[in-house]
Amino acid sequence: MEENKRIMNFRPEIKILDAxxxxxxxxxxxxxxDEFVRDLYxxxxxxxxxxxxxxxxxxxxxxxxxxxxxxxxxxEDDIRDIVGDNVSDLKISIMADVGRCxxxxxxxxxxDSAVDMVRVATYINTMPAAIxxxxxxxxxxxxxxxxxxxxxxxxxxxxxxxxxxxxKSCVDGIYIVDSYGSIYPEQMRVIADKYVExxxxxxxxxxxxxxxxxxxxxxNTIESVSRGVNFxxxxxxxxxxxxxxxxxxxxxxxxxxxxxNLFPVLQFIEKHxxxxxxxxxxxxxxxxxxxxxxxxxxxxAAIDFTKEKRKDYSEFYQWLLERE
Amino acid sequence: MEENKRIMNFRPEIKILDAxxxxxxxxxxxxxxDEFVRDLYxxxxxxxxxxxxxxxxxxxxxxxxxxxxxxxxxxEDDIRDIVGDNVSDLKISIMADVGRCxxxxxxxxxxDSAVDMVRVATYINTMPAAIxxxxxxxxxxxxxxxxxxxxxxxxxxxxxxxxxxxxKSCVDGIYIVDSYGSIYPEQMRVIADKYVExxxxxxxxxxxxxxxxxxxxxxNTIESVSRGVNFxxxxxxxxxxxxxxxxxxxxxxxxxxxxxNLFPVLQFIEKHxxxxxxxxxxxxxxxxxxxxxxxxxxxxAAIDFTKEKRKDYSEFYQWLLERE
Numbered sequence: 038m039e040e041n042k043r044i045m046n047f048r049p050e051i052k053i054l055d056a057x058x059x060x061x062x063x064x065x066x067x068x069x070x071d072e073f074v075r076d077l078y079x080x081x082x083x084x085x086x087x088x089x090x091x092x093x094x095x096x097x098x099x100x101x102x103x104x105x106x107x108x109x110x111x112x113e114d115d116i117r118d119i120v121g122d123n124v125s126d127l128k129i130s131i132m133a134d135v136g137r138c139x140x141x142x143x144x145x146x147x148x149d150s151a152v153d154m155v156r157v158a159t160y161i162n163t164m165p166a167a168i169x170x171x172x173x174x175x176x177x178x179x180x181x182x183x184x185x186x187x188x189x190x191x192x193x194x195x196x197x198x199x200x201x202x203x204x205k206s207c208v209d210g211i212y213i214v215d216s217y218g219s220i221y222p223e224q225m226r227v228i229a230d231k232y233v234e235x236x237x238x239x240x241x242x243x244x245x246x247x248x249x250x251x252x253x254x255x256x257n258t259i260e261s262v263s264r265g266v267n268f269x270x271x272x273x274x275x276x277x278x279x280x281x282x283x284x285x286x287x288x289x290x291x292x293x294x295x296x297x298n299l300f301p302v303l304q305f306i307e308k309h310x311x312x313x314x315x316x317x318x319x320x321x322x323x324x325x326x327x328x329x330x331x332x333x334x335x336x337x338a339a340i341d342f343t344k345e346k347r348k349d350y351s352e353f354y355q356w357l358l359e360r361e
Numbered sequence: 362m363e364e365n366k367r368i369m370n371f372r373p374e375i376k377i378l379d380a381x382x383x384x385x386x387x388x389x390x391x392x393x394x395d396e397f398v399r400d401l402y403x404x405x406x407x408x409x410x411x412x413x414x415x416x417x418x419x420x421x422x423x424x425x426x427x428x429x430x431x432x433x434x435x436x437e438d439d440i441r442d443i444v445g446d447n448v449s450d451l452k453i454s455i456m457a458d459v460g461r462c463x464x465x466x467x468x469x470x471x472x473d474s475a476v477d478m479v480r481v482a483t484y485i486n487t488m489p490a491a492i493x494x495x496x497x498x499x500x501x502x503x504x505x506x507x508x509x510x511x512x513x514x515x516x517x518x519x520x521x522x523x524x525x526x527x528x529k530s531c532v533d534g535i536y537i538v539d540s541y542g543s544i545y546p547e548q549m550r551v552i553a554d555k556y557v558e559x560x561x562x563x564x565x566x567x568x569x570x571x572x573x574x575x576x577x578x579x580x581n582t583i584e585s586v587s588r589g590v591n592f593x594x595x596x597x598x599x600x601x602x603x604x605x606x607x608x609x610x611x612x613x614x615x616x617x618x619x620x621x622n623l624f625p626v627l628q629f630i631e632k633h634x635x636x637x638x639x640x641x642x643x644x645x646x647x648x649x650x651x652x653x654x655x656x657x658x659x660x661x662a663a664i665d666f667t668k669e670k671r672k673d674y675s676e677f678y679q680w681l682l683e684r685e
Binding site: 328 | 545546547573575576577578579580583584587598608610611614615623624627628630631635646648651652655672673674675678679
């Protein structure tokens with residue numbers, strides 16, 4: 038009864054972040070048409086989505102601007118071109134990777150920017166650099182989150198230390214990131230409890246960014262919700278690296294918050310996502326991703342296997358096992 | 362820690378049932394090649410799978426034998442042709458639908474049969490007929506289970522009464538069946554607790570048969586495991602009606618029982634399932650199934666929508682909402 042009662046209810050604190058351009062951009066090197074981005078923005082506004090991530094703020098010293106679409110760099114003008122003065126309740130975020138972002142120069146003051154939130158992505162061993170970036174963004178007036186990647190490969194003591202560092206920092210939110218899609222719901226609940234405990238102690242929001250290697254991105258996301266995680270990443274039809282992410286359409290179907298509306302998302306998918314898929318852009322659950330996820334490995338080998346249209350799963354599995 | 366401890370461990374009571382021919386047969390009218398069935402049998406034996414369901418024992422009075430492959434009828438000779446004397450640890454099951462099976466004549470004594478277990482599928486309003494069939498199979502020497510379908514549409518008092526009736530019957534196992542793929546993990550845990558309580562009271566095993574409409578078939582299956590459910594249905598690459606079932610490859614990747622082996626399953630998939638898919642046999646998660654699952658409706662409309670290769674999801678959703 039308790040559980041049934043909960044499922045009939047909703048938490049107004051819940052926020053959905055659409056990461057289609059950012060994680061989906063990893064699939065097509067950020068080459069989205071302007072029409073795609075404009076319609077995505079409109080769909081998110083209509084659907085009641087809380088944040089839309091436009092992409093990365095990547096260093097133009099490190100990455101060649103001619104080899105990627107513009108959403109790897111998220112120039113102010115390009116965002117403005119889509120959102121104008123962003124007269125809506127939808128906030129705008131960008132992601133900044135530790136070591137791959139000239140944040141001091143490239144991230145301007147919030148008062149001069151269309152962006153509301155800067156999400157800093159880091160591995161556990163670069164926490165001090167991440168915190169410097171967070172402090173910089175915070176000083177410039179942005180909401181900030183820290184997304185600690187690949188925690189399934191980090192040791193627990195290190196995670197505890199990182200969470201304490203973040204707790205004491207000026208960051209607004211801390212994200213659980215299941216980069217390899219290797220975490221099962223019963224493990225996710227333990228992780229969520231740990232993060233939420235720190236969040237409650239220091240007044241930080243906790244978020245989740247899941248991958249679908251074992252068809253658990255949606256399940257892990259809604260399990261986290263039941264443990265107090267409020268910031269939920271999703272992408273249209275799961276579009277994201279490898280097996281993709283938690284599907285926006287599944288998440289909106291689940292959440293009972295009356296402000297959310299599935300309909301514009303379905304319209305966006307039938308207009309744009311179906312087309313991408315027909316053009317041969319590939320992502321989503323498949324056996325190679327299950328295998329890397331199950332072995333808690335980076336999906337890169339599975340991405341290559343899929344690109345080559347190989348189907349010799351048993352050979353691939355043996356190869357993965359041997360290199361462990 | 363408790364949860365992590367559990368995930369490192371295994372329960373020897375767990376049994377996996379491969380339902381590829383039976384639920385997958387609903388996708389291709391049971392037209393599997395003999396080579397497919399023979400290799401599936403071998404793969405299951407090698408993988409340590411506990412039961413293989415060959416199909417339905419459907420009435421030849423009701424169904425035209427010329428319009429379906431042989432596994433809709435599961436003649437003794439056809440099973441024998443695949444398994445010989447079945448010198449293996451793999452047990453064989455068939456499914457018998459209430460009202461669609463001439464069980465008195467068509468199900469012979471177990472001593473004359475290759476079959477070990479009869480699974481009786483019923484809606485909640487035909488429980489007395491189901492129990493008659495179970496008693497008949499039990500008298501003939503079979504293991505029996507009762508699979509109560511579409512429980513997400515039944516009222517809870519009726520389910521309680523049905524479970525009590527089954528508890529007091531001679532049935533060996535009772536299955537939770539999420540026919541519409543509409544149940545979320547937090548609801549599934551409540552349902553599993555209810556079934557397991559009855560199971561413990563009366564000495565019955567509890568099983569689960571999940572559908573993947575909301576990408577939750579695997580998640581719901583492993584959540585049920587954590588609540589004491591022991592009989593787990595899975596199919597190769599999820600092959601089954603509509604959005605399909607819990608994928609065997611996901612389940613074997615999760616379970617820690619050392620008798621299970623993922624490798625022969627991958628070999629089977631790359632040889633046979635990939636081919637079926639290339640031939641245009643379609644099943645598995647897709648947006649129309651999410652929509653019927655989310656609305657707790659039978660997947661038939663989504664199956665038609667998918668067959669027609671329609672992509673107007675928002676139109677379809679509106680139509681589903683209007684007929685509610």
